[in-house]
Amino acid sequence: MSEIVVEAAGLTKRFGAFTAVDGIDFVVRPGEAFGFLGPNGAGKSSTMRMIGATSPVSQGHLRVLGRDPATDGAAIRSRLGVVPQENTLDAELSVYENLLIYGRYFDLPRRVINERVAELLDFVELTDRREDRVDPLSGGMKRRLTIARALVNQPDLLLLDEPTTGLDPQARHLVWDRLYRLKQRGVTLVVTTHYMDDAEQLCDRLVVMDQGRIAAEGSPRELIARYVTREVLELRFAAGLQDGVADSVHGLAKRVEDLPDRLLLYTDEADQVVAEIADRGLEPESVVVRRSTLEDVFLRLTGRSLVE
Amino acid sequence: MSAPVLRVLEAHARTYRRTWMGSVVTTFLNPILFLLAMGVGLGALVDRGVGGAALGGFGYLEFLAPGLLAATAMQTAAADSAFPVRARIKWVKTYHAALATPVSARDLVVGHLCWVALRLVLAASVFALVMTAFGATGPAGGALAVLPAVLTGMAFAPPITAIAAGGSSDYGLSSLFRFGIVPLFLFSGTFFPISQLPAPLQPVAVVTPLWHGVELARAAALGSAPAWPPLAHGAYLVAWLLVGAAVAVRVFDRKLVR
Numbered sequence: 001m002s003e004i005v006v007e008a009a010g011l012t013k014r015f016g017a018f019t020a021v022d023g024i025d026f027v028v029r030p031g032e033a034f035g036f037l038g039p040n041g042a043g044k045s046s047t048m049r050m051i052g053a054t055s056p057v058s059q060g061h062l063r064v065l066g067r068d069p070a071t072d073g074a075a076i077r078s079r080l081g082v083v084p085q086e087n088t089l090d091a092e093l094s095v096y097e098n099l100l101i102y103g104r105y106f107d108l109p110r111r112v113i114n115e116r117v118a119e120l121l122d123f124v125e126l127t128d129r130r131e132d133r134v135d136p137l138s139g140g141m142k143r144r145l146t147i148a149r150a151l152v153n154q155p156d157l158l159l160l161d162e163p164t165t166g167l168d169p170q171a172r173h174l175v176w177d178r179l180y181r182l183k184q185r186g187v188t189l190v191v192t193t194h195y196m197d198d199a200e201q202l203c204d205r206l207v208v209m210d211q212g213r214i215a216a217e218g219s220p221r222e223l224i225a226r227y228v229t230r231e232v233l234e235l236r237f238a239a240g241l242q243d244g245v246a247d248s249v250h251g252l253a254k255r256v257e258d259l260p261d262r263l264l265l266y267t268d269e270a271d272q273v274v275a276e277i278a279d280r281g282l283e284p285e286s287v288v289v290r291r292s293t294l295e296d297v298f299l300r301l302t303g304r305s306l307v308e
Numbered sequence: 309m310s311a312p313v314l315r316v317l318e319a320h321a322r323t324y325r326r327t328w329m330g331s332v333v334t335t336f337l338n339p340i341l342f343l344l345a346m347g348v349g350l351g352a353l354v355d356r357g358v359g360g361a362a363l364g365g366f367g368y369l370e371f372l373a374p375g376l377l378a379a380t381a382m383q384t385a386a387a388d389s390a391f392p393v394r395a396r397i398k399w400v401k402t403y404h405a406a407l408a409t410p411v412s413a414r415d416l417v418v419g420h421l422c423w424v425a426l427r428l429v430l431a432a433s434v435f436a437l438v439m440t441a442f443g444a445t446g447p448a449g450g451a452l453a454v455l456p457a458v459l460t461g462m463a464f465a466p467p468i469t470a471i472a473a474g475g476s477s478d479y480g481l482s483s484l485f486r487f488g489i490v491p492l493f494l495f496s497g498t499f500f501p502i503s504q505l506p507a508p509l510q511p512v513a514v515v516t517p518l519w520h521g522v523e524l525a526r527a528a529a530l531g532s533a534p535a536w537p538p539l540a541h542g543a544y545l546v547a548w549l550l551v552g553a554a555v556a557v558r559v560f561d562r563k564l565v566r
């Protein structure tokens with residue numbers, strides 16, 4: 001296998017006159033978990049569908065598993081696992097039938113599929129739902145089933161488009177755990193998300209995407225170190241009292257973000273700044289010191305929040 | 309047939325297992341009800357009136373049954389190709405799922421059309437049996453009429469598949485039945501010869517595939533001479549099938565691979 005799993009240079013996707021992905025460069029290496037972090041409409045799904053060889057590249061260079069999606073689409077897809085943003089399960093059929101039909105699309109013998117179905121249902125904790133129709137399953141179960149479906153061909157590369165969107169915290173943790181185990185088995189993962197904790201939990205390396213472009217690239221830790229301080233001070237004020245405060249705390253922190261509902265002070269000396277604020281006679285309703293996250297990185301890079 | 313097409317066909321068969329009851333009942337019941345009401349009931353009146361000569365010397369039941377066979381094939385093909393295809397693209401999105409595997413848009417279209425063909429063979433055979441049981445045709449004529457009926461359905465399936473895939477209005481798709489399939493069913497020579505139509509409408513009937521299918525099925529069942537040479541009728545239907553399939557593949561590609 002070649003050293004690089006996905007290689008993109010100047011990768012562009014246009015829909016008519018609209019440019020959804022605007023000349024992005026990235027590389028995904030074997031065995032890593034690579035993320036696209038970005039808000040709605042950033043172009044994450046468009047990028048994933050090009051990698052998945054279901055959407056033609058408008059311009060630029062793309063190689064997936066060493067092949068060109070324009071000419072070798074079916075060969076690429078035979079080695080991919082795809083978890084699309086929407087589950088695309090057949091709700092009328094049973095859990096087992098969904099996996100069987102999908103496995104047959106890869107031309108796998110029924111015997112092989114049956115063996116794998118048993119393992120996969122065990123892996124995503126759906127063994128007892130094997131014969132049930134898909135329709136009444138919970139959102140988290142459907143998501144896990146979609147992940148199991150994507151694994152039926154034992155893919156070399158797993159593409160996950162927002163694997164945890166719409167799930168409750170418990171369901172998200174289960175998905176994270178399963179993806180982590182896959183990574184440990186050596187499966188290369190490409191994940192999109194607009195949750196910074198997804199990205200921090202799952203990704204070895206990620207790109208921050210906004211309006212079709214890549215704003216930054218690195219490991220979650222590198223990005224935080226590069227773009228923000230280790231800690232953030234969050235100040236909330238009673239209605240109307242935040243006006244003008246940003247100016248009076250100017251100079252206290254390395255950077256100040258004046259958000260509609262709160263003030264963020266980026267500093268490496270949080271305790272000292274808290275004291276200083278009291279000295280200046282400011283009386284916030286609440287003061288919270290927390291570690292910086294990728295959300296702060298995104299705010300710094302784009303001036304906007306990741307999740308509105 | 310390529311492996312992915314077979315896999316698509318297999319998926320159809322598996323999905324059908326969930327819904328076969330309803331369609332089997334209609335497959336058996338519809339021809340019986342129609343032949344009873346129109347062929348036997350109404351037919352008795354027609355045969356007592358002008359009947360005979362205008363119907364090429366055949367009784368009304370004999371005249372009607374093969375036409376109804378072809379028209380029912382059209383309806384089956386349309387029903388299988390309109391909302392089910394729309395659903396797989398727009399609602400359940402099982403086509404999107406399939407396209408993430410080695411299956412291509414072309415495989416989906418060809419697999420769907422092969423599935424419709426299988427369903428038509430089944431439905432037309434049942435209809436032919438019922439016809440024969442009613443004495444509307446001999447066993448050989450009934451068997452011979454199956455092929456033209458399947459061909460009629462297969463002339464309609466691809467264009468309707470393309471329309472279901474390409475359009476977005478569900479109202480529009482039901483209008484296709486109201487303003488397309490139903491008038492064709494009534495006025496394409498099924499219930500009366502198109503020479504009874506007002507002169508300006510006769511060429512319209514000739515352009516639509518159903519009239520050709522009815523002519524062929526009737527000729528096969530009754531051993532009468534069709535309006536055109538049989539090969540010409542057949543070639544016309546095959547042309548609809550092939551052109552329609554090519555268009556449907558393009559529409560699928562445009563809609564699903566973008």
Ligand SMILES: Nc1ncnc2c1ncn2[C@@H]1O[C@H](COP(=O)(O)OP(=O)(O)OP(=O)(O)O)[C@@H](O)[C@H]1O
Nearest residue numbers: 015020038039040041042043044045046047194566
């Ligand atoms: N088939 C399409 N036709 C036209 N425009 C499209 C199409 N698909 C996506 N777009 C547009 O491209 C842009 C990027 O969409 P994309 O789905 O890639 O974003 P995303 O980052 O996945 O967003 P989300 O978080 O909402 O899923 C959006 O403005 C979207 O409206």
Ligand SMILES: [Mg+2]
Nearest residue numbers: 044045046085
């Ligand atoms: Mg998306």
